[in-house]
Amino acid sequence: MTAYIIRRLLLVIPTLIGISFLVFMLIALSPGGIGAAVRAQAGAQSTSSLGLQEAYLEDRYGLDDPVIVQYLRWLARISPMKFGTPDQIDPTGAVVRAPKTLDLPPLAGLWYAEGAVPGDLAPPDDIEIGETDEEKNLTYRAAANEYARERIAYIGASVEVEQALRSYAIANGMRHALEADNDLKLDVFKREGFDPAFPEYAEIVSAGTLSLEALQRARQSRAHLQAVFDARPYPRATWTILGIPLRLGPVHLATPDFGVSFSTSRPVVDLLAERLPVTLLLNLVAFPIIYVIAVPMGMLAAIRQGTWIDTLGGALVVALWSVPVVWAGVLALVFLASNQNLGLFPVSGLQDPDSSAMTILPFFNGEGVWQRGAVLDVFWHVALPVSCLVYTGFAILAKQTRAAMLDNFNADYVRTAKAKGVASRDIVFRHVFRNSLLPLITIFATLFPAMLSGSVVVESIFSIDGMGKLVLESINQRDRELLLANVLLVGGVNLLGLLIADILYALADPRISYE
Amino acid sequence: MESRFGFKDFVLFAMIVGIGLMVFLVIWQRDRQFTQLRSISDQLSQQSTALASLNRTLERGLVVSAPTASAQAAQASPSGRDESWARPGVPVTWPEPWGPANDPRDEPDFAMGGTLTEIFEGVPRKLTPFTLNEVYINRIVQEVICESLAMFASDTLDYHGWLAEAWQYDPNGLWLRVKIHDDARFSDGQPVTAEDVRFTYMDYIHNPEIEAQEFVAQTENVQDVVVVSEKVCDFLFKDAAFDNLYAALRFSILPKHYYSQFTPSQLNQSTGLAMGSGPYRFEITPSPANQWAPGQPVVLVRNENYWRDPPFVDRHRYTFIQDNVARLTAFDNGDGDIMRSTPNQTALKLSDPEWLEGHTARAWPNMRSGYAIVAFNCGERNGRPTPFSDKRVRLGMTHLIDRDRVNRDFYEGLGEVATGPFPPGQGDDSIEAWPYDVERAVELFAEAGWIDRDGDGFLDNERGDRFTFEFIYTTGSSIGPRLSRYMSDQCERVGIEVTIRVVDWSMLESIRDARDFDTLIQAWSWTSPESDVYQLFHSSQIENQGDNWIQYTNTEADALMERGKREVDANVRKQIWADLHRALHEDQPYMFMMQLPWLRFTSNRVKNIHEYPVGINKMEMYIPLENQR
Secondary structure (H helix, E strand, C coil): HHHHHHHHHHHHHHHHHHHHHHHHHHHHHHHCCCCHHHHHHHHHHHCHHHHHHHHHHHHHHHCCHHHHHHHHHHHHHCCCCEECCCCEEECCCCCCCCCCCCCCCCCCCCECCCCCCCCCCCHHHHHHHCCCCCHHHHHHHHHHHHHHHHHHHHHHHHHHHHHHHHHHHHCCHHHEEEEECEEEEEHHHHHCCCCCCCCCHHHHHHHHHHHHHHHHHHHHHHHHHHHHHCCCCEEECEEECCCCCCECCCCCCCCCCCEEECCCCHHCCCCCHHHHHHHHHHHHHHHHHHHHHHHHHHHHHHCCCCCCHHHHHHHHHHHHHCCHHHHHHHHHHHHHHCCCCCCCCCCCCCCCCCCHEEEEEECCCCCCEECCCHHHHHHHHHHHHHHHHHHCCHHHHHHHHHHHCCCCCCCHHHHHHHHHCCHHHHHHHHHHHHHHHHHHHHHHHEEEEEEEHHHHHHHHHHCCCCCCHHHHHHHHCCCCCHHHHHHHHHHHHHHHHHHHHHHHHHHHHCCCCCC | CCCCCCCHHHHHHHHHHHHHHHHHHHHHHHHHHHHHHHHHHHHHHHHHHHHHHHHHHHHCCCCCCCCCCCCHHHHHCCCCCCCCCCCCCCCCECCCEECCCCCHHHCCCCCCCCEEEEEECCCCCCCCCCCCCCCCHHHHHHHHHHCEEEEECCCCEEEEEECEEEEHHHHHHEEEEEEECCCCCCCCEEEECCHHHHHHHCCCCCCCCCCCCHHHHHCCCCCEEEECCCCEEEEEEEECCCCHHHHHHCCCCCCHHHHHHCCCHHHHCCCCCCCHHHHHHHHCCCCEECCCCCCCCCCEEEEECCCCCCCCEEEEEEEECCCCHHHHHHHHHCCCEECCCCHHHHHHHEEEEEEEEEEEEEEEEECCCCCECCCCCCCHHHEEECCCCCCCCHHHHHHHHCCHHHHHHHHHCCCCEECCCCCCCCCCCCCCCCCCCCHHHHHHHHHCCCCCCCCCCCCCCCCCCCEEEEEEEEECCHHHHHHHHHHHHHHHHCCEEEEEEEEHHHHHHHHHHHCCCCEEEEEEECCEEEEECHHHHHHHCCCCCCCCCCCCCCCCHHHHHHHEEEEEEECHHHHHHHHHHHHHHHCCEEEEEECCCCEEEECCCCCCCCCCCCCCCCCHCCCCHHHHH
16 A cells, blocks of 8 residues: 555656646747736836836746746756755845856847957855855845846846847848847848948947946856855755755755746745635635535435435535526625625625734623624635535535435345344445445545635635635736646645545445555 | 444544634734734834934924024025025925815814725735835825825825925936925834935835836936935936936835845845835834735824824725625725726716715726727738728728717716827817717728728728728727727728737737737826826837837827927926827827726715825825714
8 A cells, every 4th residue: 555655646746747847838838928918017017118127027037048948947946856056045034046147148249249259257266255144144145236236237238239130120121030029030140140331230239349348247246146155155955954964966955946926026835825725714614514514415315215305405406506606606795795785794805804903712892792703703704705615516416425325225235234134224324325435535536626726706706815816817927937836736736636535445445455 | 342433532532622722722812912012012112212312302402493694594595495405506496295185174073083994906916115016006005105205286286295395406307406304204213314215216126136127117217316415315317308307206215224124035025015204004014024915904004103294094994805796895885985986886876866875986087097099000010001001091990989979888978088198187188089970981081092992892992902900909808898899880881891809918918019910909097197108109119119019100299209208397398298199189099089087986984085186185084083983
């Protein structure tokens, strides 16, 4: 059994890589590509420096590299096993990486500045970063800020070069060297060569010279920052056991990094940590309700097969199942939450705006007035959303239970037990029900991951910020890191759910064994 | 007998779990008491600091009346105020201090106190200033928690002084010297200094490590901020531009002593590090460990340290409800005092006298509302000119659409037919909108060469191409589906074939970059009383992925936009904008559909709500004693 579980767990890894690769490619190939919505947001602002903003975003998230490179980089970040220079952790807990390298401006050394393209600078070795942690921190912060400023200045300068190349192409009949959205096709430029006679060429040269100067400055500050980084101002991010770092040559173990969401520039993990508890709360209340109501209902329907209980119960759950949640949610809002009607429940949110001032536990205050307290307040708030989540769930479970029980009632062993004189109560609970558990376990395995993915409809109607809305937003915004983390989470839990179901099969049915 | 888990075991187990849970909850409750205690001691320590500084001032002695004749008198300006800080030779602007346009303090039922709740339609993703350009940050942070150097007067839209007491603007538009009010201080009692201004612009917004890219773009003309003295600083601009004053005066000034304690990554990842000199503040000064996070309501309390007259309402609360039905239900339940409504809701409630007794439905255009357009591709699409590259065709299209009817049917009659891209008051408001006139439209199409030559019911040009175009709207657009159907009906009446295409936002972006469209529907909103249309219509913005994605060129309009952008004198500029407005009206690079008003529902529990050209001013609202709860 243990070997089986370990094998299954190991299989999870390639499956997840496959899933993430597919999703990664889907986003990359979607119109506008990765981060398009982020750029669209920036564009809505209508500014002349749009080109610079775009270049900045591409630089920040590495969007200008080939997709495969981006995917591999992402994999390297989320893998706990890392290669190369270990990252460091600053006092605020943020990961500090080695400074990014600098690319040459477009066509440098080919169209202009031949032979004068400066090479990378070696980091100076006589660097003083200070004695105390505070001094080291200040030194690093200053160096990082300087490099960030020089780098952005250089990116701005190379955007100018691109603009000049574009003007050149447009003025000199090289439209085919531009993509439909005016991006440069550099290989066409390289192939066709330049004509210094055109007046636009001078612009390219002057912009190129300026950008190479900016590059030189950026390289200097990068070398400085690299030296400061190499002097280890902060402790390394490598995992340790009893103070010994888990590191062997270039390979080391460190916390996986799920990256930063494009749309909010917050760590993906923070966003998940914010939303996951909300969805879990809703579902942890909803699922027991579904099971506690639907399973006995199915059992009762099976025992009293063909009677009015069976018919009515069956009709009821199917009727509930067919009511759309969008409609039911709005009805619940208007009739149960609006003061113009019953006004029994709150309209939105998970807690009262003043709940932070409430006590946690309910009590009678000095004047004997009932105070519900923060815990009951949450339950009062989730009443309507949970109702909307559960009512559609009864049908499948109740019908499955009924069908499985009926199958077993007709089995030979039940007849034998009856003939032997076993009490009918024991037949139902100890024999038939236990043997009918398998389909219920299968359903659980599919429902369990759904608990984490949340429900967009219910969350939108009742203004609850759960996982459903987060996933939808991440798709709309093409927020790659966020979406991938969601996919990994839901995919991983799905696979785990299937594994748990398989283990439960073995527990519920001794005939199943994985030896 | 095998030992199995029986009912009694279960009861025991449940009891143990229950007791454990109760212990946990009790611990939690104690924890919360400590948090509250901490906030009280936090406030207490701030107050004792303030008291100590007061004591020191008292010990040093106060000057009750200033010496009359001294060096100051020599420097005194015609206005009788100290202008020794100013650069000689340039007149000093002493703006009116910003305050309520309608002061309610003489009303019989005026009272301080109460909680004002506004319901927003989306959850702000962050409240740390400048880290995201979202309407919520701007409304909560830039107007309530933080203050900028100046503010638009609610009624006249002139700059009124907020943190700034006075300023001097270079007649050539290259520098601005600002004098900060002597009394100005942040909510923790520290004074607002010129160094804070420099920090905000140069070390915060223009710090590439901080994610403030969109604000960098808005303030890119600010080259440097130079500290002259403790309360005086100079803004140096890259070149003269009409919105230099906006770039310098309308951005929140942040406390350096507070923000410099965080690393850029802490700021980027934060959700609610908002602190400033404004009339309201978070109850506990936010820190990375203890800050507002999305999903919670925003509750702000009055800043008791506020350096000007205290605001009237005790607390400002913001809740967030996305769903339209839920938002209105919550509002009707009394969970909110102000909310944004939809045109449908406004029309519905305006005809409900019972509802109107307790609430007010408002609709008015202002400097923050916007306009809806149908954008024409005035240039080439895939190497061939679109039908709309001819101005007569664009004009014909405008005549073909009954915009009054669009207003009536799609906007419940709440909008107003637009004539240009400017907010009310900026352009020439006397321009009459083009009428709905199908015959004139057909005439214009014929002038441009579009006549039904082969008798198949469709218009053709000389080459025999049929007049056909594509109409694009984005998913989620509320009027897109209906408007597109109405447009295609109208077009088919006169023999134009329309195909309709729905795309999502990120797709639209690449379509616009590639100029690969015929017409698309879009809405713009304004952010200030003077809207700069240079990016939208200037021909230099066509190439290089500029924002003139409609590829509109008009040398006369180009010249006007260039002059307007550089003109520092507001009166001269007014005439330029009016001329530009007329030129754009004649040319119709967009079909200017509708000026969209601001729609708001307000509760009559709150008094002194006025509809201003600036929007609404929450600082002058008050809640009478009997309405406070």
